[in-house]
Each structure stands twice: as structure tokens, then as C-alpha cells.
Amino acid sequence: MPFSRADYDQYMVPNYAPAAIVPVRGAGSRVWDQAGKEYIDFGGGIAVNSLGHCHPELVAALTEQGNKLWHISNVFTNEPALALAKTLVEHTFAERVFFCNSGAEANEAALKLARRASIEKYGERKNKVLSALNSFHGRTFFTVSVGGQPKYSDGFGPKPAGIEHFKYNDLASLEALIDDDTACVIIEPIQGEGGVTPATQEFLQGVRALCDKFNALLIFDEVQSGNGRTGSLYAYMDFGVVPDILSTAKGLGGGFPIGAMLTTEKVAKHLVAGTHGTTYGGNPLATAVAGTAISIITRPETLSGVKAKSERIRAGLQAIADKYPVVAEIRGMGLLIGVQLKAEYAGRSRDVLNAAAEEGVLVLAAGPDVVRFAPSLVISDDEIDAGLARVEKAFARLVA
Template structure:
């Protein structure tokens, strides 16, 4: 393997629900869900059945032919969101790339051929392809990979001042995460969103909302935009919508989709029948009010416990959350930091995530049982007790 990852010492061999077992049969509680991907836990019986049933019918077709699972999944997206048209990809980064192409083509076709600038924000994370690292706006992602694609402007996230200098007549689209994940679960402020909406309307610019990580029920509504008083022109989703199967999607209106003519975009594996058959079941379950309300209840359970841990150890500078997506900013010392905490949690049988360089990120299955939450937080507390002096 290329040395781009530093995996944990243990090798997982099987998983069920919110539990993972390694090759030595040691048990772990999963507070990571593959970075907010396994939204219904591991090996959910309904998803297993969907995959198994579809595997006996058709695995793959090119997009020279359509397939029933893809059509059914597209209908679900259109029924439960603002969207009227869907394009399927394999991943979040591809959804973002396709969204940028769509926005530029829309401006080119309908408004003006030189209207092509894209505005994105500081501390964003939109992916790892050339276009998406250029959008991220952090040097650590782009160093050594240049030259970067042009036509991109950056502005500080949640900063209203001077926004009108970057969103101009030349802007084709603004791309935003309503909750920034990599930055440590930072929500966009209402007035910031309102100003973006006003400037985009005035300058005929599209709003692309990146919900790759915030979507699929993660924040307690099917998609986060429902909580922010904003209707995207284009939305990117992936991660949790497939419950563990690679799938991404671009959602938009008929009017915007019309500019993407025959042959203007494509994807070999996009709309794969196996992926769509599973995602159809995931999305059907995630639209249930009881599940989404459960996310908010479980968030409160996490927050109450985390606050009580913090009261005892004064270990977190901030606890931020948006549904079952929680960032605990560490009061870092020499012996107490992200690496020591990750190691300590793994040793005790708990899987957590990092965000930024100082934040524990928690993103468990959306249907994790309350008693498993409490067990996992007990392990976290023990790890903190051990590490924090």
C-alpha cells in the first residue's frame, strides 16, 4: 500500500451493529462508523438482504442502459428533498467535481461565458481530487500538488465582512458546508447564510451545499439544509447515503440540470445497481421521523455525559455537536493529545475519530443503542482519566 495512511495496530475481521471484532477477537465499540458512513451500523439485516437479493440479479451495467434500483433511488431523493434531478457518482469528491462542472456550465449556457468563479470558505473540506483540494483552502492539502485549478476564491467561514467583494457578477457558484466536519463540527451562522443567499440572488450565482458528511440523517434531519433556512441549487451527498457501499449523488433542479446535455458528464460506476439497491433501503429508513428524532435524543445523551466528563477532568475546551456528529476540542498537553487519546481508546476497545489537529470527532451509527453509547463513553472517560494529568 502507498504510505498515505497510518492505520491502527489492530485489523478488524468482522462487525455487527456498533461492535467491531479484530483478528484476535477483541471487541470494540464503534463511535466512528467509517467516518460517518455506516449510518445504520454494520451488517444491518435489511441492507444485507438488499445486497444479497440484488447480487443475484444484476451487478453492473454501463449508463448506456438504466437500471431499476437507480431509478427507484433517484425517486426517493426527489421525493424527500428540494431536488428534481439526480446524477449518481461513486464518492463525495466526485459529486463535488460534478457540481462545480454543472454550476459553471449553467452560468456559461444561461448567463455569460466568462462567469466561472467559484467561492469557497476557509477550513472547508470538499475532498482530495485536484479541484476539491483547491476548494479546501488549506495549504496542507495542496502543497506539492500544484498548479491548482484556477477561478477559485476563498473567504473566511462565518465572516460577513467583505463577502460582497468575493461574491460578484463573475461568481458562478458558492460552495459551502453548513456544518464543517474537518474543522471540528462548526456550524454556519444564520446571518452568514442569509448574506450568502442575498449576494447569490443579486449576482445570479448558484449555491452548492456540500452535505457529503452532514447529510443522510447525521444532524437529525434528513439533510442539514433543512435546519439552516436555505434551499440549495445543487447539493452533493455521499458517505452515509450508502450505509457502507460507495455511492455519491448530485441533486439539483430540472432547470439547472438542463444545461448538462448528452455526453457532458459521466461515470462508469455511477448508479451501480448493487450500490443503489442498498442506498434505496438506507434512504427509506433514514426518512422515518422516529429514526431522525432518535438521533436528537441520542445527541442529548452524548452531550450530557460528555459535559459531566468535562466537569470532572476539565479536558475539553469546547464540545460542539450537530446531531450524532460531535467534536470535543481537547485542552492539549504534552501527554494528552489526539494521538495519545486515539491509542488509549483503541487499547480499551473504543473507536473514535480525529478532526482538525485537536478535536475528537464522534460519528456513530444513527441507530446505536443507548446502552452502547454509555458503555463507549465510560471507556472514553477511563482513557481521559489515564491520559489527562
Template structure:
């Protein structure tokens, strides 16, 4: 670890607060560091490694595609991109797909699409975007402006104008914010970086109703919740509420960088040649990996098993709340995206987990987030529960 860490300290930008470990190999829910020590990964690259580390079907797809074609740009058609678009459309509300490389890029594309659609259909002036306080949509300027956490704005203002933020699940505040000048409302069905906060169905229904009333577009940021993470392919299926645009990334390609937005034909048609683009978006290798991921996630019984594993993890975490009410206040989230609400510093618990070779994250000081691979074993859920219980007892 010393050599890799030393090189990183010497040459990399110091914008990450990294744990003192260098990983060199992974398989399933396990990682191994440079010195051969084994870790249990309940972070999954922040909900990226959908099928765990080095899943054979995905690795094989990557190898096969890499030997045939790495890149040709979007001036031409490629089979992996077309096949992946077909799978996404046939299994969602969407009718068209735009590919990019990351979640932030997907959000940027969605915001641009919303404003251009509004301009083409309603003329100039209808530009306001409504987002949520405590939300997170990415680090680029449009995505950062949508992000409702001022801590991320410091030193980067002025941001993109015409963004308004309202508290999550506050229907009255949403009604006051959305008006004739609104072109889009952007929401995460579960606020991931905001502390694993699920939005209520009533709030999402209100958002849908307001967008319909004022001819605005409803954007769901499913970057963290999509591709089976919540127990359904997409989180909007939990609520029975369909957005106009959906952003995807993270788990889509199982570990390779790939983002996408899905929309109905009448909305996506606003992206005409020259209006938006991405050189690497829909790269053949990343799309081949994503096709392999999607085939497994959509296979018979897979999502049902994710829901069962989510219930098992929730049950274990809820048991901790019952046993340690002075330290744990509850559990929230959907599927295998769960947050343990704690009355003690979450960072201390995450550090204690790390020292016991378990990886988790603390998006907020009072929340520990668990987002293991969707292929996590029940015995691994039990193991993390026992380690957490030992930490809380101490």
C-alpha cells in the same frame, strides 16, 4: 492481525497512517479484529455506516440485487437507480439526481455543473468559486482546489484556478468575495474535517442572499452531514435555507461507494448528453443498498430518535467539559456528528480510546470527532462517556 498487516505493508501504497488492527467482522456499533477482540465503533467508517455494520435489510438488498444484475452502465436504465432517485427527489428540494461513486466525485460534478450552468446562462468569464478556509471537499483536483486547507495542497499545485477562500462564519469577508464574476459558493453546513464547525444560520442566509443577488449557485456539501447524520435527513433543513445544488455520499449507501448531486431542473438541465458522466455511478447494487438505507432512515420515528441520541451524546460530552475544564473546553456539532474540543492533544486521547477498544477520529489537534452509527444504543453512548472520563482522569 499480523498476516493482514504484513500483506498491507508489503503491497499497499503507504499513504495512510493506519492503526495497528485488522477488522474482519462487524455488527451494529461493534467490530471484531482478526484475533476476535471487540471494539466499539464511534467512527462508523467516517460517518459512512449509517445503520451500523451488516444491517440485515441492507445486506439482504445487496444479496438480492447481486444475484440479478451487477452492472450495465448508464447507457441503460436500471430499477434500483430510478427508485433511489425518486426517494431522494421526493424527500428534498431537488428535482433531478446525478449519481457517481464518492464524495469527491460528487463535488467535482457540482463544480462542473455550476460552471457549465453559468456559461450557458451568462456566457464566459463568470467562473469564480468561493469556498471556506478550513473546509474539506475531497482529494481530486477540483475538490482539492475548493478545500481551504493548504496542508492538502502541498506538492499538487498549481490547483484549478478561480477559487477564493474566506473564513467560516465571516459574513463581511463573504460579502467582499462574492461579485459579478462568481458562479458558485460551496459550503459544508458543518465543517467535518475542519474540526466539526457548524456554520451559523446568519452566515448561510448571507450566502443565499449573495448568490441570488449575483446570479450564482449555492452548493451545499452534505457528504458528511446528509442522510440523517444531523438529526434531519439533510442539514439544510436545520436552517431552513435551500441550496441550488447538494452533494451527497458517505452514508448514502450505508457502506458501499455511492455519491450523488441533487439540483433543481433549471440547474441540472445544464448537464446535457456528453457533458458529464460516470461509468460506475448509480451502480445497481450500491443503489439497492441505498434504497434500503433510505427506507429505514425515513421510517416513522427514526430521525427523531437520532436527535434524541445526539442530545444524549452531547449531554455526556458536555459533562466532561464541566468536570475537566482544564482539559476539555466544549462541544460542537449537530445530531450524531459532534466534536469534543480539548486543551490536550486530541490524537493522544484518540490513541487512548483505541487502546481501550473505542474508535474515534481527530480531524484537528484540538478536536475529537464522534460520528457513531445512527443506530447506536444509549448504553453504548454511556460506555464511551465512562471510558473518556477514565482517560481524562488519568
């Protein structure tokens, strides 16, 4: 007898509130629940399933590596990890790579490295971390405190010291906080959980200039915006602003858990042997799958396809917005798109999500007022059109 949603309440810690449906199978950009009902997946596992469900090349990579070597520990290195690191170095600004298991761990490593490098070079006072309000950088106590959303960090006792927050896309707000004691500024080029809000070119250029002025390291959190989601391998490439450290995860493994921190040799040298680590990070299974995922994502047809698919989805969403008086703004980059609901529908993003599921399409919320779309980078035009038709029915329900 299959498990049901009710079993979650009986056996699981109640920190999530999952939907009523229980998906059991996926293929491409479609999933099926226990009753056999089909759904078009516009959520992508929260921007994780970068190549959809059960992509044959990823399944082959997992199967092949699964028959060779799963885990060997960081007492040794391994070939898939070295191959993936080499690929990431060749395709980005980075010269060194650290592998872990999630975006939170990648940001934890980035923040620890930034503080250690700054302290070793300039002294103990240079430890301040600056982050944007309404940002999200993970759920470890350090990263959730750095993220500028008190609803996630309050209630757990005293928070780590030396963390301050500025307004996103407001350079004057950052300028008022940054000083010679600042170790780093961490920022999402596109705020994901905070509402799918892209940074402006002027803002990111200004942040880079301020970091240079005060000898602070610039960290780009590209956990959600990276791995082809904008139509470039990483969003920093779209802005032409290069960070000192970059965190990545989610779509990196195409659904298999993996995270990474990318940086320069000059910065990386401060994490000498024993200063940071992870048991599972860089294991052969994860890096083999991620290596294949990146090889597919970096194909010119994949990246160019992201831009074309983005235009198709945005045009469809605009047509829905023109028909139903619900949408205030459509924003984002590539296949990370947010639909801001009008004030009279504030707090209703979850209602849209639930209505969409009933209509057979999976979408996401990014806060109470934004509906988020993060589908597979290789979703077909037919799946886009069919999904949009179901999304329209969901919005129709909202105004009924």
C-alpha cells in the same frame, strides 16, 4: 495466516497511517479485531456507517440485488437507480439526481455543473468558485483545490484557476469576494474535517442572499452532514436555507460506496448528454443498498432517535469535561459531534484516538485539536453508555 498491520507498510502506498488494530467483523455498533477484542464504534467509518455494521435490511438488499444484476453501464438505466432518484426527489428540494461513487465525485460534478450553467447563461467570465477556509470537499485535484486547506492541495503543481476562499461564518469576508464573475459558492453547513463547526443561521441566510444578488449558484456539501446525521434528512432543512445544488455520499449507502448530486431541473439541463459521466455511478448494487438505507433513515423513529441519542452523548461528554480539564468546547449537530481540546492539549486529538482504541472504543480526529464522534444513527443507549465509559478512560489517560 491473517494479514497484519505490518503488511500495510509492505504492500500499500503510504498515504495513510492506519491504527495498529485490524478490524475483521462488525455487527451493529460493535466491531472485533483479529484477536477477538470488541470495540464500540463511535466513528461510524467517518460518518459512513449510518446504520451500523451489517444492518440486516442492508445485507438483505445487497444479497437480493447481488443475485439479480450488478453492473450494466450507463448505456442503460436500471430500476434501483430510478427508485432511489425518485425517493431523493420526493424527500428534498431536488428535481434531478446524478449518481456517482463518492463525495469527491459528487462535488466534482456539482462544481462542473455550476461553472457550465453559469458560463452558458452569462458568459465565459462567470467561472469563479468561492469556498470557505478550512473546508474539505474531496481529493480530486479540482475539489482539493476548492477545499480551503493548503496542506492537502500544495505540492502537486499549478492549481486550477478561479478559486478564492473566505472565512467561515464571516459574511463580510464572503461579501468582499463575491461579484458578477462568481459562478458558485460551495459550503458545508457543518464543517466536518475542519473541526466539526456548524454554520450560523444568519451566515447561511446571508450566503443565500448574496448568491441571489450576484446570480451565483449555492452548493451545499452535505457529504458528511447529510443522510439523517443532524436529525433531518439533510442539514439544510435544519437551517431553512435551500441550495441550488447539493452533494451527498458517506451515509447515503450505509457503508456501500455511492455518491449523488441533487439539483433543480433548471440547473440540471446544462449537463446535456456527454458533458459528464461515470462508469460505475448509479450501478444497481449501490443504488439498491442506498435505497434501502434511505428508507430506514427517513423513518420518523430513526430521525427523532438521532436527536435523543445526540443529547445522551453530549450529556456524557459534558460530564467527562467537568471531570477532566481537557475539553474547551463540545459542538456539532445531531450525531456529528466535535470535542475541542483546550490549548494546553493542542495537537493531541490523535493521542485521544489511540488511547480510546486501547480502551475499546473507536473515535475520530477532525484536525489536530478536535475529537470527532459520528456513530450509527441507530446506536443503542446501552452502547452509548458503554462507549462513553471507555471514552472517559481515554481522557483520563491524557491527563495522567
